[in-house]
Amino acid sequence: MRDTGGFKVYRAVVLTVLGLFVxxxxxxxxxxxxxPLSDVQGAFTWWxxxxxxxxxxxxxxxxxxxxYFVNSTIVSVxxxxxxxxxxxxxxxxxxxxxxxxxxxxxxxxxSTQMFxxxxxxxxxxxxxxxxxxxxxxxxxxxxLGLIITYLTFSLPFSIxxxxxxxxxxxxxxxxxxxxxxxxxxxxxxRVVLPAARPGVIAVAIYSFMTAWGEVLFASxxxxxxxxxxxxGLRQYSTQTNVYWNQIMAAALVVSIPVVIGFLLAQRHFVAxxxxxxVK
Amino acid sequence: xxxxxxxxxxxxxxxLPYLLLAPAVLLELLIHIVPMLVGIWMSFVKLTKFFIANxxxxxxxxxxxxxxxxDVDNAVGAGLLKSFGVTIAFSLITLAISWGLxxxxxxxxxxxxRGRSVVRTLFLVPYALPAYAGILTWNFMLQRDTGAVNxxxxxxxxxxxxxxFWLIGGNALASLITVAVWKLWxxxxxxxxxxLQSIPRDIYEAASVDGAGxxxxxxxxxxxxxxxxxxxLVLVLFLWTFSDFNTPYVLFGTGQPPAGDLITFHxxxxxxxxxxxxSGAAMSVLLLIFLMIVTGAYLLITGRRxxxx
Numbered sequence: 001m002r003d004t005g006g007f008k009v010y011r012a013v014v015l016t017v018l019g020l021f022v023x024x025x026x027x028x029x030x031x032x033x034x035x036p037l038s039d040v041q042g043a044f045t046w047w048x049x050x051x052x053x054x055x056x057x058x059x060x061x062x063x064x065x066x067x068y069f070v071n072s073t074i075v076s077v078x079x080x081x082x083x084x085x086x087x088x089x090x091x092x093x094x095x096x097x098x099x100x101x102x103x104x105x106x107x108x109x110x111s112t113q114m115f116x117x118x119x120x121x122x123x124x125x126x127x128x129x130x131x132x133x134x135x136x137x138x139x140x141x142x143x144l145g146l147i148i149t150y151l152t153f154s155l156p157f158s159i160x161x162x163x164x165x166x167x168x169x170x171x172x173x174x175x176x177x178x179x180x181x182x183x184x185x186x187x188x189x190r191v192v193l194p195a196a197r198p199g200v201i202a203v204a205i206y207s208f209m210t211a212w213g214e215v216l217f218a219s220x221x222x223x224x225x226x227x228x229x230x231x232g233l234r235q236y237s238t239q240t241n242v243y244w245n246q247i248m249a250a251a252l253v254v255s256i257p258v259v260i261g262f263l264l265a266q267r268h269f270v271a272x273x274x275x276x277x278v279k
Numbered sequence: 280x281x282x283x284x285x286x287x288x289x290x291x292x293x294x295l296p297y298l299l300l301a302p303a304v305l306l307e308l309l310i311h312i313v314p315m316l317v318g319i320w321m322s323f324v325k326l327t328k329f330f331i332a333n334x335x336x337x338x339x340x341x342x343x344x345x346x347x348x349x350d351v352d353n354a355v356g357a358g359l360l361k362s363f364g365v366t367i368a369f370s371l372i373t374l375a376i377s378w379g380l381x382x383x384x385x386x387x388x389x390x391x392x393r394g395r396s397v398v399r400t401l402f403l404v405p406y407a408l409p410a411y412a413g414i415l416t417w418n419f420m421l422q423r424d425t426g427a428v429n430x431x432x433x434x435x436x437x438x439x440x441x442x443x444f445w446l447i448g449g450n451a452l453a454s455l456i457t458v459a460v461w462k463l464w465x466x467x468x469x470x471x472x473x474x475l476q477s478i479p480r481d482i483y484e485a486a487s488v489d490g491a492g493x494x495x496x497x498x499x500x501x502x503x504x505x506x507x508x509x510x511x512l513v514l515v516l517f518l519w520t521f522s523d524f525n526t527p528y529v530l531f532g533t534g535q536p537p538a539g540d541l542i543t544f545h546x547x548x549x550x551x552x553x554x555x556x557x558s559g560a561a562m563s564v565l566l567l568i569f570l571m572i573v574t575g576a577y578l579l580i581t582g583r584r585x586x587x588x
């Protein structure tokens with residue numbers, strides 16, 4: 001089908017143009033991370049004057065990258081675990097029960113996904129400041145504040161996607177488990193969750209990526225103590241020097257875990273998106 | 280299954296869905312709903328830096344913050360209007376190009392060929408990267424004296440004799456769009472690819488037998504079949520690009536050029552540089568109202584058209 005000469009030319013053109021568009025920045029990122037500082041401060045070159053791994057060593061000393069790494073990892077992992085658990089419970093309720101307020105809940109939650117972050121940013125910042133003043137619970141400048149915020153950011157999409165997955169699992173399976181003496185929660189744990197595993201994995205990776213890459217709230221809610229990678233990488237630009245080779249090295253290192261995770265799970269994303277779209 | 284449980288334990292099963300939803304509802308209230316309501320309240324008070332720790336003491340402003348935001352004769356209102364125009368242009372152009380590239384790639388990868396999965400994986404990388412990592416790379420490439428873009432345009436191709444600035448001045452919008460498209464088009468590609476999978480192959484085979492060429496097959500089969508996917512995709516792309524903060528923030532730092540002054544970043548600066556949260560909140564509410572009107576009108580128009588079809 002469609003193996004005409006015209007289509008082959010079209011495909012070759014599209015693959016070349018888009019391939020270059022995608023690859024050139026990735027190439028610049030990788031090769032620049034292997035350049036000495038003098039290379040990135042002079043005219044651009046496509047290849048390092050001498051290949052060096054120094055940027056990957058120096059990047060830990062120029063800024064406290066290890067601390068940002070630990071902060072980002074703790075915030076993202078904890079936010080992901082709670083976000084997925086909470087989304088599973090909510091999606092199970094939406095998919096398997098008919099109750100009053102169900103439509104209100106799903107519509108409200110999905111619509112919060114649509115609204116710009118800046119709308120919540122100022123009030124949330126103020127609410128956190130005032131919670132600190134009145135209750136003594138510090139949420140600005142702590143990991144806890146970031147965790148609560150990020151886990152909520154990924155909830156709407158996760159609930160929507162998991163509910164779609166759960167809907168595609170036949171209810172007869174739940175009923176069989178109920179007949180066997182499981183409660184509804186037993187049916188969730190033993191029947192629905194195992195069958196929806198690809199969806200759970202996709203949602204977990206989505207939550208992690210959301211937390212790992214978030215910039216807007218991190219720029220306001222972090223201080224030196226809880227600074228995450230998304231804002232920490234800016235510290236390589238100082239008054240006197242911009243360490244572009246180290247920035248590229250650090251950008252590469254912080255990207256690898258999420259890129260691998262996403263690419264491994266891409267099939268589940270597509271499946272989940274089709275499951276959601278069919279609804 | 281609800282029936283089975285209802286018969287055994289009516290009380291629990293009526294409460295269970297609410298118990299299951301409770302954590303999600305609490306978090307949504309704390310992070311989304313209450314801040315939104317507080318934001319609306321903030322837009323009606325003079326919440327300047329003097330009242331941030333003691334917000335209940337902030338004096339009432341009525342519609343003062345709104346009047347300031349929409350008064351195009353003073354600097355604040357004029358700045359917001361200008362930023363709004365820039366954002367509309369940015370959003371529509373980024374949306375159109377991202378959709379176009381996503382569609383072109385999805386169609387090119389529709390029939391199987393050797394290496395297809397490698398290409399698909401490669402195309403998804405810009406979307407999988409943390410946003411700031413990709414934008415920082417572009418920031419480096421767009422540097423005037425040390426960047427790859429000017430190296431190609433000036434040194435290799437010799438298109439201009441003096442090196443253009445990309446991150447300040449009039450070129451800033453073009454830079455923003457390029458970077459935003461680079462990050463976003465793979466999402467359009469991924470979504471459209473998922474949509475294409477649900478079109479049965481024999482439709483194309485039947486069309487081929489009837490003598491329909493590739494372009495006619497695309498117009499008569501692919502495009503109509505993707506309609507439900509496109510409806511959602513276009514809206515999502517619009518909402519995302521319209522409230523994009525990462526791209527201008529990481530690309531320009533705090534000194535954003537007027538040509539790249541996107542509205543979310545404009546509100547952010549207006550609030551945090553001057554610590555005037557009241558007027559920032561009023562601008563946010565206006566932004567929300569605008570997006571709600573656009574979304575509502577879009578759903579109404581597309582809904583009516585599908586019912587007619």
